[in-house]
Each structure stands twice: as C-alpha cells, then as structure tokens.
Amino acid sequence: MAKGQRKFLDLLNKRPLVLDGATGTELQKRGMPPGVCPELWCIENPGVIAGVHGDYARAGSDAVYTCTFGANRIKLDQYGAHDARSVNHRLAVIAREAVRGKALVLGDIGPTGRFIRPFGEFDFEEAVSVFKEQVEGLLEGGVDGFVIETMMDIQEARAALIAVKETCRLFTMVTMTFERDGRTLNGTDPLAALVTLQALGADAVGCNCSTGPDDMARFIGAMRPYAKVPLVAKPNAGLPRSAGGVTVYDMDSAEFALRAGDLVGAGAAILGGCCGTTPGHLRALRKAVSRKRPPAPSRKALAALSSARRALVFDPGRPLAVIGEGINPTGKKALQEELREGKTALVRQMARDQEAAGADLLDVNVGVPGIDQEKTMHDVVLTLAVATELPLVIDSAKPEPIERALRVYPGRALINSISGEKEKLERLLPVAAKYGAMFILLPLTDRGIPETAEKRAAVVRTVEREARRHGFTREDFLVDGIVMTAASNPNAPRETLRTVRWAAETLGARTVVGLSNVSFGMPERRWINASFLAMASASGLTAAIANPASEELMFVKKAADVLGGRDRDAAGWIALCAKSGGAGKRAPAAALPPEQKLREAILEGNREAVGGLIAEALKAGIDPAALAQEFMIPAIVEVGERFGRKEYFLPQLIASGETMKIGMEALEPLLKAASKEAAGRGTILVATVKGDIHDIGKNIVALMLRNYGYRVVDLGKDVASERIVREIGRHRPDAVGLSALMTTTMTRMKEVIEMARRQGQSCPFLVGGAVVTQAYADSIGASYARDGVEAVRVVERLIR
C-alpha cells in the first residue's frame, strides 16, 4: 500500500473521517463578489481562503479540500487564465500553509462543465489530459490525496480518476452528485457508480451536494452491501430553497450533525458538508461522530459489472444471466458490411432487440477481417454505451481492441476472454487490472483445449495464480466451461458440465458457457440449446452467451431459475408469462349476445376482437344496418361522451375509434342502403396547411369523422392553399377542416378561406390546432373545435 493511502486508512481505523464544509458560500460571506472566478480570486486574496481552511481545520476537519474545484483549463480559460498547473500549485500551497499540519489536504477536482464522449463531444483523452495538468499542479503543491467531486457524468469521473492513477498513487476519493430520484443528472445510479469507480481504483466512493443528509442516506445505503472501499457522504445543509430570489439552506448545525451523524449508520465512513454548511456545522458533526465506529467496507471482492446506468451483481441465488450473442459478424453479411463502412445503425438495433428480448449483458465482437478492429471496437463500444443500459462484454481474439474499449467504456466491462495462452496472460491481465474489468477465464493453453474437466481445472488454477499477482480475486472472473459440438464428440457436453460443476462447487467461482456451439450441425438447434442450458443451470452456471430472441431458450432459462431457487417468488417467470400472453385485450364476456359484445369491444377499443364479433352477430341473423345504427354508432357516441367527461383519455378515444373503423370497413360491403346514408351524412375535406408538418391532430379528427359516417377526403399535411381550394372545387365538400400548429402557419388558414370565397366557394370552414383559438377562428370567419370529438359536433351543427 502506498504511503499516501496509509495516512487515510490509519485515521479511518479509529473513527469516521471528517472532511470540511462548503467553500463557495464561505468565500461569498467573506467578501467574494458574485460572478468572479473563485480560484483566481483566492489567489488574489489568499488570506480569505486560508481563513476558511484554517477555520475548518480548527473545527475538527481531518482533511480540507483545496479551492481548486474549477481550476481546470476549460473553466479557467473562461476567465482568461491559462496556466492551470500554477493555479493549482499555488492554491495547494495556500491550503497546506493554512492548516499547518493539523489536517490533511485533498486536491479538489471538479467537473469541466463539458460532457465527454459518448455523452458529449469532448474527447476522452483530452479530458484526461486536462485533469492530469490539474493533478500535477496539486502534487507540486504538496497535497496528501485527491478528491474528484460533484460529478454527474460517470465518464468524466473516470477520466479524472484515470488522470490521478496514471500520475501518482495517492489516496483518491470520488463523489458523485445524485438527484433526489436516485440517479445523477446523466442517469447513473449509486450502485453503478460504485461498481465502476471502485473497480477503476478509487480508494473511497460516495456522494456530495444536491441533497440533504436524509436523501443521501438512501444512496449510501444502496452502495453499502457492495462496497469494497470506504463510503463518503458530504451532504448539503438540507435541501436548497429559494427565499426572495436567494438560495438558502435551512438545517442548523445541531440538526445537521444529528442527521449527518446518522449517515454513519447508513454506511458512510467519511463525512463532511457541502453547500450551506459552515465551520460550525463541521464542529458539531465532528463532535457527533467522534465516538462512533467507522463502518468497514462490506466486501473484500465483488463480482459485478456495470454500464453507465446500471449494475449487474453476480451474487449466489441470482437468476442466470443471459449474454446476448447477436453483435458478432461471423456469418452475418449485413453486419460485416456495416462494420466495414464504419456505420452503427444495425449494431444499435441489435442491442435494442436483445435488450427487449431479455438479455442481461451484450457481447460485442467486431472481428471482420481487413478492418481496423481497434478503432471499430472503440466506436462500437461508445455507440452501445448510450444505445443500451446493459453492461458490455468485450469480445476479441486480439488484445488491442480490448484495451482500447476498456479505456473508454463508461462502466465495468467483462473481457471475453483471457486464456492460459502466454500472450493473452501477459498482455491482457495488466490491462484488465488497470481498468478493473472482470474477465472470462478460458481454460485452454498454447497447446490447445484440454479434453477433460480435470485438465481444464488445472489450467484454471494456473491462470488464477497469475491473476492474483495482478490483484484479482476469485470474484473477478467467470470460468468458461468450454462448449464443444455434441455432433462431433458425444462426450463433450458432459465434460463441459463437469467443468462448470467443478468451478461452481469446488472452486467457488462464477461460470459461463457459450451455448450455441453445442448444437452445431444439428437440426432444430433451439431445443438442444435450451435443454443444455437447463442442465448447465442445474450444474451451477452463472451466465450463458446465447440468443435471447429464442423463446424456447428464455422460457427454459426462467423455468430453470424458478426450479433452481434463483427466482424469488417466481417473479421473473410470472413477468415473462404476462409479457408473452397477457398483453392482449380482454376476451369479451361470453355471456353477452354478440351485438352487445360488439358494443363492448368498441367501448374497450378491442381491435383484435371486432372482426370476429361482427361475423358472429351477422351469423346470429342481425341486420347489418341495425348492427351499425343501433349498436356501433351509439357505442362510439358513448366513447365521445366519456372522453368529454374525462373518463376516457386520448389513447382510449383513438383505440375505440380505430376499432370502430375496422368494424365499419368489415360491414361496408353489406351496407348497401347504409352507404347511401353515409354519403348523405356528408363529405368533409381536411388538410394541414402549407408550411406545417404537424398532422396528428388532423388525423384524429379524420378518424372520428369517418366513424360518425362522414366521407373524409384527407389531403395530408403541408398542403398549398391553391391545392386545397382546387380540391374543394373538385369534391364539393359539405365542410372543410384546416389544422395548423404554429403561429406562422396559422395565417395560411385565412389565406385558404379568402381564396375559396374569391372563387365562389361557400362551404363552411372548421379550424383547429395548438395555437388556434375561438377568437382567431371568429376573425377569419371559421368555426373552431378543440379536439376530435368536438370537431364531430361542430361538423354536425354546420351541416345541419
């Protein structure tokens, strides 16, 4: 352990470590004007910042933060300062001199204010270089450790942490800022942040700012069961509120100390204060926690992966994880072509499809001969980092693409794979260790694949020994059972299962298989794959690389989870069954006569049932016209009334409207007399005016009118005024409906009406749209309708 880390850990063995409180608000109280660069102002007024540091040290802070939160070159540039290194150096010296050895000094690194790829445009390596400059200045100034704080973007936190770790071995904490909903502004939850950052080498992880101590206890509580490192909590003095245009924090020092002290019970071993806290708050906090025992990290090791948004923990008793195998160009011409052309649309689609099908992780392989696999892997991983919430499995036969991917992946990834081959061991173990990745341990050597489970076990032991030298534990890898083709070697599946059982039960490691290979060359492979998965699950399998789109496979997996005690209360099984069978509409009540069932189907918007119900009603001898007039039209009228009373909302109104439409289309050929009736109800011409592309409201109106028996001529959207008037002359409608969403396009309504009148057209006009009002309609000589239901009423009135 580095000397710099020892200082902190020694303190943490005795009692919770107390940090400092707010700096910005203290500086403002002591004369810093708004709008200035705090770092530059502190260099010009060193006595003031030294006073703040000194007050916190005297209040009992074990460590104070340098006033360098915004001392990166991106922020300093905005104030015309360009030497970030010397600014950091100077402020670190001021902090050290101020505390006079009574407190440790942590070099403070805050966000740049820019989002890093894949979340923004800022280049990852440039961000690392920006932070390195800051780290070097702070080191020259003599800091004892670092804190990377108030991070909302996990990728920026990673860049800063990599910058520190590539520069020195000092103790480094990382604190993220979570909103009250339990995610950072960029969507990372506390567990995902913990898994990513502790794997990457943070010596302590936690949260600061945004919330008061009570909310923060939830975030710390979510991290605690999985923490390998001490947890940090630096809350605000309560929630901010605005009073007369000023942001204030309500919690006084006694209450803050009481609540923040409770954070020790939640799992925080390192505490401090953020916005609104003062030396008084910290003095009270120090007193409140000085006799408490600091909580020790819950884990020595953790088998878990993460994406930028969520984590997956491989704890015993968890359901078997499915690693989607789809993103692999072997045998997929379209994917090969796309990767060659540097495109990623298909990759994104495959990720979405596999996620929707129930995959827990996604394998990513870009092994197309003749392409720059390193660059392609980098680009695909960044694409997937935002296209899916699932953690990624980086799959390559070459070390370089794996290293490139791990550096930029904003989570903790799984490497597929590291074997006992000399080059793999030498090249990939250090890379995996640097970025904290888990890996699939493939028990083969330069001499090939061992045939028996015993020989594979020996390779596993050898690789594990080597991995331990790089700091890995048994929680950091999954043993691959190595699946061979059953068609060519009938004993192969048995040896795979024996390997899995040995690894799970004797070694106590996690396990994985690449499932599909077992059925190669066989007909109806899905059944063999699913059966083998069930057998492997019973042998203790943790994860399978498989096709989640296979319904057979996913049902068998979920069933195996239930039977293996890996699906508590069978919740996953029930959810799967509901998803596959429960999404349909309710079956119409069997006891009702068919015409009533038809009415119910329209009221419920049961599009699937309406065709069959019409056939049933006709078979029962009901006259088609009577069916329409006495049951269907009253039903859709009832829908409109329910919508008017707000008992129905828009999706229900439209689902009923579409059901009605399907029903009327089915009935139409039989309604000879009624068709005259329909024509007699009138023809309505509708259009969205020129320049406007928003037409969903107009489409709803058209649907409703059709359902009330009107013939609708729909000209579409962005229709020129001249064409509308021409079509009026051609169709001779009983009324014309015009829609517009924007103030600029609304004026076209007036133009159409004036043009029509000039040409002698006397038909009434109905207008509507987001910005259209009754007053505007009146001013251009048109009627107005607020929505589709009202449009029908207005049209009926106009035509009558």
Added chain:
Amino acid sequence: MDRLITFERITIEPPLKAIYRRLGYRKGLTQIRPDEARTLGDGIEQARALITLKGAARRLLILSKDTRQIRLPGGHTLESAQLAALLADSREVILLGATAGPAVIEAIRRDTAENNLTRAVVFDATASEMVDAALDWMETFFGRELRREGRQLTKSRFSCGYGDLALENQKLFHELLELGRLGVELTERCILVPEKSVTAVAGIETIG
C-alpha cells in the same frame, strides 16, 4: 463565456405524469383498465427506445437591452417586450435546443399510415414531453454550475413563437446553437425538423 456546448446523449426517464397529462388523463376522473395501462406503458417504452435526445446550449452576454429588445453579440437582436421583462435582471442569456431525433417521427408516420393511430399518439406525446424534459435537464445542469458562481437561471424560459417572440427568431437560435450538427434543419416557415425539436432562451441572474 460564448461557447457552444453540445450534449450527444441526454439520458432521462420518460416523464410519465406529463405524458399522461398530455394524453388527457385526469386523476380521479379517467379510468384505465390494467391491460390499457400495460399497452400504454409498452408504447412509452417503445417510444423511449426510438428517441435519442440530443441538446446544445450557448451562453451569451447581453450587450444591451431596453423594454422591447435584447441585443446579443454578433449584431443579433431579439425583439420581444415579454422576453425583455423576463430578462430584466439578467446580464447574460443561455440559449437551449433539444431534439428527440428522426426515428420516433418516422415511427409515428408509419403507425399513422398503418392504421395504428393509438400508438402514434402515445409516441407523439412521449416525444413531446421527453424533448421538453431535455430542456429542463439542461437547465438543471447549468443551474448547478451557475450556483457556484452565485448566479441562477430565470424561473421560466421563453420559446420562439410564443408570446411576442416571433417564430422567425428560430433562424437565429438554429444558427447560434448549430442545430444542424444535431441533425435538426429549419424549414422556410421556421419550423424545426425533425418535428420534436425545441429551442428556448432563459436569463442568467445574480443570486440575491
């Protein structure tokens, strides 16, 4: 200060309450069956998968202002008495733009053509509310940064085409936010394409 910041991916949860409200749901009045709620939830999730929220922002000094107009660097002027009133205490503005991307618009078009208007309106409402929530997200992001400077954003923001801020100003927003880089184009009638794209301006004030 005058620097364009782009957000390649804004990751937010669909604002369910706002989506329901946009679809006409009224608590205590509207009755939804479990299968309808499930279908609606599925629709929102499908829309979410199709929506790629991107954003851009630019912070600019106000060179001068009076009760009717705000003058910005580069000879740009925003004419609006209502906006001038909102910015009465501001010395800077922040321009914001966000888009839901083209895929969800294409899905709405396809659903409408294929007689699945029910899902189309759910997609439409989800996209509208998510792009609006993206502006809220950017405001929160900048609000956090500004607090450390002793500054804050105005309580509300203003969009072109609302009140007396003419829609034609959209040209200026499109240009300054370089929305073309996010795949957003401007029609002759100053409408942003893809449809679910929005811009806004808010003021930056000193706290207290």
